[in-house]
Amino acid sequence: MQAYWxxxxxxxxxxxxxxxxxxxxxxxxxxDAGRDILDGSAxxxxxxxxxxxxxxxxxxxxxxxxxxxxxPFQLGHPLAFEAAEQLAAMAPKGLGKVFFVNxxxxxxxxxxxxxxxxxxxxxxxxxxxxxxxxRGYHGVNFGGISVGGIAGNRKxxxxxxxxxxxxxxxxxxxxxxxxxxxxxxxxELADELEARITTLHDPSTIxxxxxxxxxxxxxxxxxxxxxLKRLREICDKYGILLIFDEVITGFGRLGADWxxxxxxxxxxxxxxxxxxxxxxxxxxxVLVKPEIHDAFMAAAGERMIxxxxxxxxxxxxxxxxxxxxxxxxxxxxxLFGRAAAFASRFEEKAHALRGExxxxxxxxxxxxxxxxxxxxxxxxxxxxFDVFLKCWEKGVLVRFTGDIIACSPPLIIEEQExxxxxxVIGEAIRETE
Ligand SMILES: Cc1ncc(COP(=O)(O)O)c(C=O)c1O
Numbered sequence: 001m002q003a004y005w006x007x008x009x010x011x012x013x014x015x016x017x018x019x020x021x022x023x024x025x026x027x028x029x030x031x032d033a034g035r036d037i038l039d040g041s042a043x044x045x046x047x048x049x050x051x052x053x054x055x056x057x058x059x060x061x062x063x064x065x066x067x068x069x070x071x072p073f074q075l076g077h078p079l080a081f082e083a084a085e086q087l088a089a090m091a092p093k094g095l096g097k098v099f100f101v102n103x104x105x106x107x108x109x110x111x112x113x114x115x116x117x118x119x120x121x122x123x124x125x126x127x128x129x130x131x132x133x134x135r136g137y138h139g140v141n142f143g144g145i146s147v148g149g150i151a152g153n154r155k156x157x158x159x160x161x162x163x164x165x166x167x168x169x170x171x172x173x174x175x176x177x178x179x180x181x182x183x184x185x186x187x188e189l190a191d192e193l194e195a196r197i198t199t200l201h202d203p204s205t206i207x208x209x210x211x212x213x214x215x216x217x218x219x220x221x222x223x224x225x226x227x228l229k230r231l232r233e234i235c236d237k238y239g240i241l242l243i244f245d246e247v248i249t250g251f252g253r254l255g256a257d258w259x260x261x262x263x264x265x266x267x268x269x270x271x272x273x274x275x276x277x278x279x280x281x282x283x284x285x286v287l288v289k290p291e292i293h294d295a296f297m298a299a300a301g302e303r304m305i306x307x308x309x310x311x312x313x314x315x316x317x318x319x320x321x322x323x324x325x326x327x328x329x330x331x332x333x334x335l336f337g338r339a340a341a342f343a344s345r346f347e348e349k350a351h352a353l354r355g356e357x358x359x360x361x362x363x364x365x366x367x368x369x370x371x372x373x374x375x376x377x378x379x380x381x382x383x384x385f386d387v388f389l390k391c392w393e394k395g396v397l398v399r400f401t402g403d404i405i406a407c408s409p410p411l412i413i414e415e416q417e418x419x420x421x422x423x424v425i426g427e428a429i430r431e432t433e
Pocket of ligand 1 (some may be wrong): 102103104106108139140212216248274
């Protein structure tokens with residue numbers, strides 16, 4: 001066990017009592033003791049179509065035996081174009097151009113670079129500043145942590161981009177605790193963009209605002225009613241690009257294909273990953289309005305590289321095969337419609353935990369729920385970790401962030417599995433000091 005330095009893991013705790021997954025099928029993992037573990041977190045918010053889906057597995061196998069790798073710079077392969085067409089066809093209307101990457105972190109940094117470069121190719125080179133939000137998560141690369149708002153992810157790396165600012169988080173338990181769906185209060189928090197940030201920085205220096213429509217990783221923070229629309233209006237007023245990070249919210253999680261459609265707000269740039277390939281092969285994408293893409297084309301000679309950016313594994317043939325098969329599955333099985341149809345039972349069962357000890361908030365939308373627990377004095381995060389461990393012992397996988405338990409199962413979950421998921425969380429909470 002010693003060679004592997006595990007990511008975002010308490011390595012010494014893990015190695016003292018390993019939790020090892022050895023196989024997966026449908027809604028369940030199997031661990032090395034042969035136990036079935038109900039997947040209440042879609043792996044890491046990514047396995048939206050469930051595990052071991054035959055069409056995806058076979059597509060990858062076929063592709064590996066046909067074209068294992070193709071350099072993406074100055075060369076193409078058919079599946080890259082097909083995957084892009086298919087993704088553009090199901091994207092929020094107006095986001096018709098697709099740039100492939102390999103993860104959510106790469107998607108975030110790509111989107112930020114695109115935003116700055118877009119203004120520059122149009123001759124608006126003063127727009128270099130980036131605005132994120134407290135408690136936002138945009139992955140772990142330098143751009144992402146610069147606009148991200150998780151203190152713990154930044155404090156060891158103080159060399160972030162400097163031209164940034166952050167909106168306040170929308171999390172407001174005093175007014176919105178135990179909201180079902182979008183909270184009532186907090187649309188006015190978007191006004192900070194105009195009242196403080198554009199005033200302080202001069203709007204003509206701001207390139208983009210990036211937010212997760214729903215902040216997932218910091219504990220399922222659902223946007224207040226009207227908040228995203230207000231952000232859109234202010235961005236429009238000052239010529240600022242709006243970027244939605246839909247790495248979690250894309251592909252059906254909120255009971256709609258995209259958060260952009262769920263909330264009826266169209267960003268200029270949208271990032272996605274995770275559910276794009278059902279987590280089977282790493283893949284991410286940045287979707288943009290054609291006018292952004294076209295500005296790059298107009299600014300460079302025909303034999304010039306218009307956007308000097310990309311990765312060795314951009315549009316990897318196996319990732320493209322996985323994405324095409326995944327998008328087909330979503331469509332053929334109407335999995336986004338299924339998520340919407342099961343959302344009310346999910347909400348009922350989640351909110352049935354109200355009144356359990358330590359529970360200070362429950363919030364939900366589509367097939368995602370967050371259960372926030374009181375922290376132990378001086379030991380923030382430990383109660384959440386204990387509940388996570390107890391759920392694991394009881395055969396259920398959930399996520400925890402600090403003292404918030406997050407549930408985001410594959411969209412193929414059955415009713416009795418929803419019931420079991422929340423019943424086990426309830427037991428675990430009752431058994432946790
Ligand atoms: C909103 C959001 N953006 C970016 C990322 C980073 O994605 P990755 O871990 O694939 O780099 C995540 C991961 O959870 C995320 O939730």
